[in-house]
Amino acid sequence: MTDLRVPNPSSPPGAADPVKALLHHHRDLCRRAVDPLEIAAGLEAHGITDRSAARFRHRDVFSLAEELYARVPRDGEPQRPLPTTPPPGRGADRTALVLLPLLPGVLCAATVLALKHTHGQNRLHAAAAGVLALALAVRAVLRRGPLGPRDRLPARSAKRSQTCWLIGYALLGGGLLGTALTGGPDGLPDGTAQGDWPLSTAPVLALALSCAPAAWTTHLFTTHARRRLAASRDLEDFAASVRPALFGTFALYLAALAALVTASSALLDEPLALAETLTLGALLLLSRLLTLHGFTHAPKVILTLTAAAQTTALATVFAARLPGCGALATPVETLTAWNAAAVPALTCGAAALILLVHATRTLTRASAHTPAAAPTVPHRKETPA
Numbered sequence: 001m002t003d004l005r006v007p008n009p010s011s012p013p014g015a016a017d018p019v020k021a022l023l024h025h026h027r028d029l030c031r032r033a034v035d036p037l038e039i040a041a042g043l044e045a046h047g048i049t050d051r052s053a054a055r056f057r058h059r060d061v062f063s064l065a066e067e068l069y070a071r072v073p074r075d076g077e078p079q080r081p082l083p084t085t086p087p088p089g090r091g092a093d094r095t096a097l098v099l100l101p102l103l104p105g106v107l108c109a110a111t112v113l114a115l116k117h118t119h120g121q122n123r124l125h126a127a128a129a130g131v132l133a134l135a136l137a138v139r140a141v142l143r144r145g146p147l148g149p150r151d152r153l154p155a156r157s158a159k160r161s162q163t164c165w166l167i168g169y170a171l172l173g174g175g176l177l178g179t180a181l182t183g184g185p186d187g188l189p190d191g192t193a194q195g196d197w198p199l200s201t202a203p204v205l206a207l208a209l210s211c212a213p214a215a216w217t218t219h220l221f222t223t224h225a226r227r228r229l230a231a232s233r234d235l236e237d238f239a240a241s242v243r244p245a246l247f248g249t250f251a252l253y254l255a256a257l258a259a260l261v262t263a264s265s266a267l268l269d270e271p272l273a274l275a276e277t278l279t280l281g282a283l284l285l286l287s288r289l290l291t292l293h294g295f296t297h298a299p300k301v302i303l304t305l306t307a308a309a310q311t312t313a314l315a316t317v318f319a320a321r322l323p324g325c326g327a328l329a330t331p332v333e334t335l336t337a338w339n340a341a342a343v344p345a346l347t348c349g350a351a352a353l354i355l356l357v358h359a360t361r362t363l364t365r366a367s368a369h370t371p372a373a374a375p376t377v378p379h380r381k382e383t384p385a
Contacts, residue, residue, distance in 0.1 A: 022056055022064075026042070026043065026068070039068050040061045040062050042367065043061055044365055044367045048061060097145050097215070100140060100145055101145065101147070101215035101216070102212050103137040103140065104137040104208040104209075104211045105208045105210075105212060107130065107133045107134050107208070108208035108209070109205060111126065111127070111130025111131070111134060112130075112201050112205055112268065114126035114127075114130060115127060115130075115201070116268075138211070141211050141215065142288075145219075146222065147211075147214065147215050149291075149292065162306070162307040165311070166280060166283070166284075166303070166306065166310070166348070167204060169344060170204055170207070170276065170280055170344065171199060171200060171201065172200075173314065173344065174273075174276070174340070174344065175197050175198030175200060176314065177313065177343065179196065179198070180314070180317045180318060181317060181332070184196060184197070185197045200270060201264075201270065202264040202265040202273060202277075203277040203280070205264045205268070206257060206261035206263075206264045206277055206281075207257075207281055209264070210257045210260055213252065213253055213256035213257070214253055214285055214288070217253050218249065218289065220249065221246060221249040222369070224245045225242050225369040238366050239364040239365070242363070242364045243360060243364050246359060246360065246364065250282070253282075253285050254281070257277065257278060258274065261277045262274070275339075276341040276344040276345045279344070279345050279348035279349040280344065280348045282352040283306065283351050283352040283355065286359055287302070287303060287355060289359060289363065290355065290358070290363070293363055293369070294368065295358075295362050295363075295368070298355065298358050302354055305351065310343060310344065313332050316328040316329055316331070316332055317332055
């Protein structure tokens with residue numbers, strides 16, 4: 001693995017030629033590169049910034065990368081052009097981009113309709129079949145198209161149990177928490193919003209439908225970043241051009257999700273769960289964006305902490321029923337008295353904010369957008385901002 005240390009230009013080897021010392025430390029990267037831009041992205045991933053480039057008598061990382069590229073012999077191999085608009089995912093085509101992201105929403109809508117028009121054992125069968133079909137559809141969306149992993153990432157690079165818990169809480173957690181605070185529940189959920197353990201289907205339906213805008217906006221962001229990667233001449237210019245695209249992607253998705261949850265709540269005649277749905281959608285989108293670009297550590301940690309916080313909120317309410325433990329439920333009772341959706345909105349909102357700050361630091365790096373087909377250096381292990 002390439003040494004991540006920035007060599008001291010004043011020390012040998014290469015004391016009279018600081019670039020020679022840098023070339024010695026990053027020889028493998030420079031030999032594999034097919035374009036100076038790839039070297040610049042690799043140097044940035046190893047912590048070399050425009051300020052560091054000045055120590056090597058260059059104005060920025062891009063000009064330093066050009067000299068390194070020129071110094072390494074190519075053995076007569078033809079230079080391959082850097083693609084500016086790569087395919088949206090491995091084996092992806094127009095169907096994977098346009099039609100496949102619609103499948104989870106269609107299947108979720110069919111499942112919700114089945115729950116509305118069935119009773120007893122038939123409702124249980126419809127729910128089981130619907131959950132299985134929806135899980136397979138989401139799995140397909142996360143394997144192909146804009147939301148699918150790139151070639152340099154493992155297919156299972158993020159934990160799924162935390163995501164399943166967060167979506168499950170959106171479906172059942174709010175009703176269970178409200179019932180628990182009043183002394184229940186006295187039975188299992190019956191698949192309706194009027195039962196002893198109310199079911200909130202509108203947020204889950206909106207999240208399933210939002211797979212389509214999530215995929216489309218991610219594709220727009222990735223395409224824009226790759227084009228700017230080929231056109232930019234320094235790292236600051238690239239970051240300044242990609243940052244608005246990141247915020248635009250985030251805002252477009254939230255606007256689409258807000259419209260979807262409003263429509264779903266109206267059609268299903270359920271209370272509008274806007275805050276908790278938007279914060280959960282924002283958290284899942286940012287987690288996926290970071291994972292797609294190779295930053296898997298922060299999403300894992302944040303999703304785990306968010307799921308743990310929601311689990312703790314439920315556990316304290318039930319633990320408060322033990323003798324002498326009534327005070328355990330006081331924080332949750334205070335939050336729910338202020339707003340019934342305070343627990344999921346605050347936990348997911350805080351987590352999404354942390355990931356958004358982290359994404360503005362990591363997804364605006366040139367090294368985060370190097371082509372998947374080209375040899376790349378590994379990212380350093382990152383921590384949440």
